Amino acid sequence: MRILFVCTGNTCRSPLAEGLLRMKVNKEGLAVEVRSAGVSAVTGGPISRNSASILKQAGFEEQLQSLAIQPSEVNWADLILTMTVGHKRSVVGRFPDAIDKTFTLKEYVEDDAVVLQAIEEREKLVAELQLKMALAQAITPEERSRILELEYKLPDYDISDPFGGPLTIYQQTADEIGESLDKLVAKIKKLREDK
Incomplete structure (x- = not known):
């Protein structure tokens, strides 16, 4: 499995996710390749000092550099995980x-099963509404209302941006990412078992 993490400049959040996940999958003996990139990144720049410091404290020894997202990275990835909507x-x-x-x-x-059901319904409704728009059909007030209702039910899926903050803020972001990475590793293991 090949995972690409994406954030803005590929200097704070996505390098943290990359380094932390590499360590976790290594520890678990999982065959997972991990990279990161940014939607507004400059290729070859250093990652933030605070992200580098947190990774080093966690035992990650590699020196990561920023990378602008490009077709080769997108094509390489089996799964692209972004830091924000x-x-x-x-x-x-x-x-x-x-x-x-x-x-x-x-x-x-x-x-969360309730949230997953709301996501599934929203995705289906969005697809239906996009088709209606493409066919120049009107979207009803009820359909608009239902989309908003579903959006309201969903949690905030954005990971906080520590850019420019002190090390403590970066650590909070790393902890937030780490919680999701623990769930990701469990999901990868389950996918492997189900094969």
Whole structure:
């Protein structure tokens, strides 16, 4: 399995996710390749000092560099996990063929049955409404209302941006990412067992 994490500049959140997941899958003996990129990144730049410091404290020794998202990375990935809904929209907008493998990290590891049902209904309704719009058919007030109702039920899937903050803020973001990565590792293990 090949996972690509995506954030804005590929200096804070996605490198944290990349480094932390690499360590977790290594520890579990899982055959998972991990990379990260940014939707507004400059390739070859350093990651933030605070992200590098947290990774080093966690035992990650590699020096990561920023990478601008490009078709080769998108094609390489089996799964693209973004740090925010905005990043997800950006990836899908630029690489429409990646829609079926692009999720926010928190969305992908969601395990609440009620929330999962709301997501499924929303996705189906959005697809139906997009088809109606393409066919120049009117969208009813009830359909608009239902979309808003479903959106209201969903949790916030954005991971906080520590950019420019002190080390403590970066640590909070790393902890937030780490919780989702633990769920991700469990999901990967379950997928392996189910094969």
